[in-house]
Amino acid sequence: MIPVVRSLLETDLYKFTMWQALLHSHPNSFTEYEFRCRNETAYPLAELKAEVEEQLDHLCTLSFREEELNYLRSLRYIKSDFVDFLTVFRFQRKFITVKAEGERLSIHTAGPQVHVMGFEIFVLYIVNELYFRRFDQQAALAEGRRRLDAKIVRLKEFSTQPAMKHPFELSDFGVRRRFSSSWHDEVTQRLAREVPEYFKGTSNVYQAWKFGIFPIGTMAHEYMQSFQAFGVRLRDFQKAALEAWVQEYRGDLGIALTDVVGMDAFLADFDLYFAKLFDGLRHDSGDPIEWGEKAIAHYASLRIDPNTKRLVFSDSLNLDKAIHLYRHFADRIMTGFGIGTHLTNDMGLTPLNIVMKLVRCNGQSVAKLSDSPGKTMSQDETFLAYLRQVFKHPAM
Known part of the structure; x- marks a missing residue:
């Protein structure tokens, strides 16, 4: 196996900034995230299931290196207690599941938010890189x-x-x-x-x-x-x-x-x-x-x-x-x-339009009401209707 993830530091900065804020304000929240592909693919993503599982196993063996933690400490808005938390942090494999549902790849996380919110970016670029490895x-x-x-x-x-x-x-x-x-x-x-x-x-x-x-x-x-x-x-x-x-x-x-x-x-x-x-x-x-x-x-x-x-x-x-x-x-x-x-990913190939979104928090549905058609992601139509009513947002 050629690992896709080379460092736990290799994620979007806003993952760390949100992570710190939520660790400090709501450390006990329980959340669920779901993966979705919004466009047609050259071959079924379900074919990647075994490789994705292998890459996630590798991800869950990684921890932050001392020099990486020192870099985070150098950012003035990152607080010392958050870096101390990251010192002992590891992703837990029990919080993420991968399934092949027909031709669709299903990836779901469920667990304490401060332990599962970080999966998103890694899952997306794992799937993306594995997918494009099959091309010339x-x-x-x-x-x-x-x-x-x-x-x-x-x-x-x-x-x-x-x-x-x-x-x-x-x-x-x-x-x-x-x-x-x-x-x-x-x-x-x-x-x-x-x-x-x-x-x-x-x-x-x-x-x-x-x-x-x-x-x-x-x-x-x-x-x-x-x-x-x-x-x-x-x-x-x-x-x-x-x-x-x-x-x-x-x-x-x-x-x-x-x-x-x-x-x-x-x-x-x-x-x-x-x-x-x-x-x-x-x-x-x-x-x-x-x-x-x-x-x-x-x-x-x-x-x-x-x-x-x-x-x-x-x-x-x-x-x-x-x-x-x-x-x-x-x-x-x-x-x-x-x-x-x-x-x-501007390579002359059709990119994947993949996302992994928060869908439930503390046992209740949450959602985004996008200003663009197709970006709203929730399976709870009752909650979506209520959210639209409260914020006077038109259905798209």
Whole structure:
């Protein structure tokens, strides 16, 4: 077996930041996560079952190395007691099951949230890398390098374009659906070396440590969704989640995710208090232009200069789309662009659209009401209907 996972540090930064916050505020929550593939595949993912099981067995033998823990300690927002917890942490194989259900691959985790929430990113890039190992590697890498060359040329063209008020800043958000770890390394190192004026960071903590790149990330949907089951009124869960984040990080990691129950419902909760405390907002579903205009209008309505805030775009971005959004917004508000699959798996092959989402917390359903069709993930139609009613969100 060739291991896919090379370090427990190789996950998205926001896994660590959410993990710390939930360990401190809700250490006893019990959660379930489910894997899903949203698109057609070249061959049934169920064929990967035995290999996935083998890779998960390997994952559960790993622990954090001392030098990795020291790197986490060096991040000012990571607290010493959390690193102490990670010193003894290991994934437990009993909390994750893999099944072949016809042609579908079923992966399910159930257990204490602080022990199972970390599985997500590893499961996704294990499945992804195993899947693409069956394709012609040399042909894929040749095409990937050709496309990466074109991206770098396009970025270098910025120096000849008219300047805008705020700079163009690009980050790598591609660990979960990458072609392979070696290709991911090649992409981030070339961007950091050849276009450092535009490439500002990576969500991959292992690469940030190994290559001296700035680590990027704050929160994901599972953090916000968890508060739907933490004992507050459902209509108040976003405010409770944001307040808990402020208390945990006190000014650090100030980009808030907006689309757990839709942008309109988020802005209704994102009052002057939160708008001043958070540095900006992250887009992950719905029309990005419409979303950004709503954000700017909201800041203006609160008499906050939008130029002091940042919009981070991360929904299915490619470089052309990022540049288009930059040209639209960069004279009015700071921007940032997190590109994932179109950086780390742009190889001329159809990428997998795979996710692993939180579906239950403390025995009750939780869900995201996406602003994009097809992104809502819950099998509890009763809860979804109630969530839509509370937040006046249209069915999609």
